[in-house]
Amino acid sequence: MVTKKKTKFFKSLRFRILVILLILGIVPSAIVTQLMISNYEKQAIEVKVSEVSTQCAILCNQIIKENYLNDSSSQSVNSKLELLSNVYGGRMVIVDRDLKVVADTYHVDEGRTLISPKVVKCFKNGEVTNYRRYGQMLEMAVPVKSADVPQIQGAMLVNISISDIMATVGEQEQMAMLLTGIIVALSVLLAYGLSTILVKPLASVTKSIEDLTDGYQKDEISVPDYTETELITDAFNKMLARMKVLDESRSEFVSNVSHELKTPMTSMKVLADSLVGQEGVPEELYQEFMRDITAEIDRENRIITDLLTLVKMDKKSADLQISHMDINQLLEDILKRLRPIADKRNIDLILDSFRPVEADVDELKFTSAISNLVENAIKYNVDDGWVRVSLDADHKFFYVTVADSGMGIPEDSIDRIFERFYRVDKSHSREIGGTGLGLAITRSTIAMHHGVIKVFSREGEGTTFSVRVPLSYIP
Ligand SMILES: Nc1ncnc2c1ncn2[C@@H]1O[C@H](COP(=O)(O)OP(=O)(O)O)[C@@H](O)[C@H]1O
Ligand SMILES: [Mg+2]
Structure with missing residues (x-):
């Protein structure tokens, strides 16, 4: 059964690639086109301003020369004014030092006083350009002064149309929009292609796994393409x-x-x-x-x-009842309990304690683990043999060894004796009465105490189990 999950597009690789490509495509191109457009606009206006300034300078000279500010009847200045305002598609106003309008190409303000901040500024600082984009107009104020008199004698207020520049800017902006559109379309296409290439290997792995879970005929999956x-x-x-x-x-x-x-x-x-x-x-x-x-x-x-x-042991070590125990006493108790069985076959049961040892163990579980080892040492021993249990410790661990003079374990079985139900000689062990679970339990218990158990054995000579457990239990 193939489970087709609802694909979450926004979490998909495909979507992320699309976003990355869009950002990579749109952001730089938008920045570049905007820079180019505003650069063009600035330059075009600068050209226009310098052109108008030159024309105004020539006119200013003539105005001074013909004393136009006091007598505005000069035919040549007036016709030049008309010409300029026609050429630049705007209005030209000339005021004298008292801000009285001397000439106006629109003929509306003549004789009035013109109090405009631009003119005032012009009298103070010289030329003023004010660029108003939405009106598609460029406003300039040019001072009228002669070379001999340092004082500004009048001002020329020029209002010219820049609609031609703005039209070009508009065209360029449309081109930029078109370009962005093309980039978006290309990004979508590219993202689709790229993600198809990138997603394909994942899709084939997914399919292989699904085939495997559906059929379970094959033992492994294989997608060697990448x-x-x-x-x-x-x-x-x-x-x-x-x-x-x-x-x-x-x-x-x-x-x-x-x-x-x-x-x-x-x-x-x-x-x-x-x-x-x-x-x-x-x-x-x-x-x-x-x-x-x-x-x-x-x-x-x-x-x-x-x-x-x-x-119970498989259910993790959560239920260990750890307490601080006298290990020497614990081992003595184990040997005391098992001595009658050993005595039956005249087996010597010896305890070697090298030093007093106290450690954190689960009394019941640890006792049964060591008992298993000693019981085995007695069970798989020869009559009149011996079993030697020793206890030692350093600053971190304590060590228990259980050595015997018994039949030993064949080399090819030694790796398996900790397995559940494994017994070296089934019939013999049955006679002796084991379940084959003792060592499995012992190893689990020691592992729960964060210890290790090892075995050394030689067939016909005897076996030694050695156990190492930390003195303090850290959960
Ligand atoms: N001290 C030992 N000497 C020889 N063989 C041993 C010794 N301890 C364990 N064995 C072998 O390992 C097997 C597994 O031990 P164990 O898990 O305790 O099972 P059981 O004692 O119930 O047979 C035993 O059947 C035995 O063959
Ligand atoms: Mg046993």
Whole structure:
């Protein structure tokens, strides 16, 4: 079943590429075109201003020469004024020193007094240019003065149209808009193409994984088209392999459990059947079979208890009941409890304590872990042998070793003895009565205490288990 999730476009790679391309395309081009347009505008206006200034300077000379400020009847000045205002499509006004309008090409303000801040400024500072964009007009005030008299004698107010410049600017702005539009369109196309190229490997990996989960026929996925996809698929395959191993070990565990639980049942069934099937069974045989059945029930019980212990351990170390314990005392108690079993086979049980040791452990769990080791050392020993338990510590750890003079463990089994249900010699171990779970429990317990356990063994000579656990428990 292929689950097609609703694609979130705004979170997609495609969308992000589009945004990046748009920013990369639009921002620089907008800046460049705006700069170019405003540069053009400035230059065009400057050209116009200098042109008008030159014309005004010539006119000013004539005005002074012909004393136009006092007598505005000069035909040549008036016609020049008309000509200029026609050429520049604007209005020209001349005022004298008293701000009285001497000439106005629009003929509306003649004779009046013109109080305009521009003119006032002009009398103070010289030429004033005021550029008004929305009116598409350029306003200038030019002082009228002669070379001999330093004082400004009058002013010329020029109002000229710059609509031709603004029209060109408008055209350029339209071009810029068009350019932006083209860039946006190109960005969208490019983003689509680029994201298709970039997303394709991811899509093929996704598809491979989906195929695998749908069918489960193949063991691994493979998308060798790109280096990146190979890396992803390699990592994925590794994870898959791990999951497989876990899966296998789980099913092996389940089948082991079933098998182990069935064995005592089968024995009981055989024993019970043989009693039921016979008539007039002697009392002694009854008793003997019943004893055997009880033994099998005990065994079944032990397996179930061990299994429950193991399963509880899998639920993490949260439920450790840590307390500060005297480890010497703890080991002494273990040996005292197991001594009767050792005595039965005349096995020497020795404790070597090198120093007093106190440490943080879970009393019950740690005791059962070490008991398992000592029990094994007794069980898999030879008659009249020995078991030596030693305790030592440094400033960080304490060390417990359990050495025996027993049968030892074959080299090819040594890596497996900590596995659940693993026993070197199934029939012999059964005779001895183990469940095969003891070492698995021990190792889990030691690991929960953040310790390590190691084993050294030589077949026929003996085995040594050594345990190292931190003195203080840090959760
Ligand atoms: N001290 C030892 N000497 C020899 N063999 C051992 C020793 N301890 C453990 N083994 C081997 O490791 C196996 C697993 O041990 P364990 O998990 O305690 O299971 P069990 O004791 O129930 O058989 C044992 O069956 C035995 O074959
Ligand atoms: Mg055991």
